[in-house]
Amino acid sequence: MALATSLSDRAIAAALAMSKTTVRRYRSIAAVKQLSWADLCALTPQALEAQFNAAAGRLTTKRVPDFATLHTEIETKGVTLQLLWEEYRAPSPDDALSYSQFTHHYRAWAHCMHPVMRQHHRPGEKAFVDYSGKRPVWRDRTTGRDIPAELFVGALGVSSYVFAICTASQSIPDWIHASVKMLEFYGGVPEIIVPDNLKSAVEKPGRSPKIQRTYLDFARHYAVAIIPARVYRPQDKAKAEQSVQMAQRWILACMRHETFFSLADLNTRIAELLKALNRRPYKRLPGCRRSRFEELDQPALHPLPTVSYEFAEWVARQKVPNDYHVNVRGHFYSVPHVLIDRRVEVRITRSTVEIFCDQVRVATHVLSDVRGGYSTLPEHQPEAHRAQAGRTPERQLAWAATVGPNTTAVMRSLFDRRLPALGLPAADKMRRLATQYGVEELEAAARRAVEIKSLTVTTLTALLRTGLHKRRTDSTSSSRSLPLHDNVRGPAYYGKGD
Numbered sequence: 001m002a003l004a005t006s007l008s009d010r011a012i013a014a015a016l017a018m019s020k021t022t023v024r025r026y027r028s029i030a031a032v033k034q035l036s037w038a039d040l041c042a043l044t045p046q047a048l049e050a051q052f053n054a055a056a057g058r059l060t061t062k063r064v065p066d067f068a069t070l071h072t073e074i075e076t077k078g079v080t081l082q083l084l085w086e087e088y089r090a091p092s093p094d095d096a097l098s099y100s101q102f103t104h105h106y107r108a109w110a111h112c113m114h115p116v117m118r119q120h121h122r123p124g125e126k127a128f129v130d131y132s133g134k135r136p137v138w139r140d141r142t143t144g145r146d147i148p149a150e151l152f153v154g155a156l157g158v159s160s161y162v163f164a165i166c167t168a169s170q171s172i173p174d175w176i177h178a179s180v181k182m183l184e185f186y187g188g189v190p191e192i193i194v195p196d197n198l199k200s201a202v203e204k205p206g207r208s209p210k211i212q213r214t215y216l217d218f219a220r221h222y223a224v225a226i227i228p229a230r231v232y233r234p235q236d237k238a239k240a241e242q243s244v245q246m247a248q249r250w251i252l253a254c255m256r257h258e259t260f261f262s263l264a265d266l267n268t269r270i271a272e273l274l275k276a277l278n279r280r281p282y283k284r285l286p287g288c289r290r291s292r293f294e295e296l297d298q299p300a301l302h303p304l305p306t307v308s309y310e311f312a313e314w315v316a317r318q319k320v321p322n323d324y325h326v327n328v329r330g331h332f333y334s335v336p337h338v339l340i341d342r343r344v345e346v347r348i349t350r351s352t353v354e355i356f357c358d359q360v361r362v363a364t365h366v367l368s369d370v371r372g373g374y375s376t377l378p379e380h381q382p383e384a385h386r387a388q389a390g391r392t393p394e395r396q397l398a399w400a401a402t403v404g405p406n407t408t409a410v411m412r413s414l415f416d417r418r419l420p421a422l423g424l425p426a427a428d429k430m431r432r433l434a435t436q437y438g439v440e441e442l443e444a445a446a447r448r449a450v451e452i453k454s455l456t457v458t459t460l461t462a463l464l465r466t467g468l469h470k471r472r473t474d475s476t477s478s479s480r481s482l483p484l485h486d487n488v489r490g491p492a493y494y495g496k497g498d
Helices: 009-016 020-033 037-041 045-052 067-073 081-089 099-111 172-186 213-222 234-255 263-278 289-300 383-389 393-403 405-414 420-437 439-451 457-466 472-480
Strands: 126-131 137-139 146-148 150-156 162-167 192-194 202-204 313-319 325-328 331-334 343-348 352-357 360-366
Touching (some): 067 081, 126 234, 137 263, 150 172, 162 234, 325 343, 405 439, 405 457
Parallel strands (some): 126 192
Antiparallel strands (some): 150 162
8 A cells, every 4th residue: 555555654554553653664665675566466475474574483594303202202200391402402502492492382383283182191190081972782682672882981191092891871880880991901090080070970060079979989999089070161071072082983983884782792892993093193193092001101000909899889878777777778787786876878789788887887798689678687786685586496496406415305395386486485494494403404304304205394394303313323223123023024924925
């Protein structure tokens, strides 16, 4: 406009919303270079910019560092840009960039990369997990119906090393199962796991999220911190978002024409495609996910515990009733009677039921699926209840067996009736006799009662009170010493008929 019109510099500046000083500078440059309007119209925008403005500083006279290698190196714990600059400058300081130019051009290079790659993670620091929105399916052979499955995806922060597995649902057991398999796949434990805010992981999202109780147990077992992504902040788990996209592209898309007849078959195929995905080379960095994992993430992971986490489910807190038995899925399990009216929590594993009060385990039972049944430990009962619980035919017979075979024979006869429980009062009396006279005397009296075939408590009481059970030997010996008499017929007489 300065060459095509007769307007003043001020008027041109006002029309173009720019400084009049700039207009004057452009007019002076055109005059010095003897540029006409026709000459300027024939130039490209880049050439026109070069005529009036100095070229921006470029790395033309200095040695250019390998920014991709620098980006890989800086992920290593303890490595800084200052250290990398000194190593870059050492071979030839004369043609090396200054530290400020080095950092400026590195950050400009990193700024041009994909947003996910701009996040800085320490090796072994974080694993990002999420479920894929797209779901694979497997076909039921019986019904021919396609059954959808959920695709669980995990990725480490530095290497983006991907893990994927299918589960039947997004339920808590399936979420825990997938998380355990992920850590076993990596062969170690990161410092932090970053999940989304699904119910299986987070009971209450927000600034102070409440982690699901079973997931918290899982985290304690593996000594890993759970830090959920902020709600509606996908950038917090950009690694997971990118890895889900990669899994959908290089796993689900590759299986779109394949048919599977079980969840296990589906996971077998996913494992095969996962190996290929992790070996795909990076576009902007040297190597692949697998090589970067082996170089950086794997050495920094914490070792796995010797025993894998066993899934356990927590039951809602409940108050201990007067019968000191708590209801767990329709079955009743005892706790120490001193905890009546206290609140307890129940943890259920595959084989056991553990009961906690104030985070202290107070009872352990074998898991039972008998609805309406009772599991009672004697040590949980009051003394009176424990004694009353011993009043059963089976326990009374077990006690009699500790005294002797004759006592057992008498005790068994007491319960030899249509309703065995009717013999319990007599059994109690029999045990009182053992307390009063001693178990040796009771066994001797029972032996005499067996001999005379009078297996009753009344007979035992009479024998013990009179001491007749002790006279058995004397009476037998006296009968053998009777004198012979003509009126006494011996065995020869009765054998004449033979």
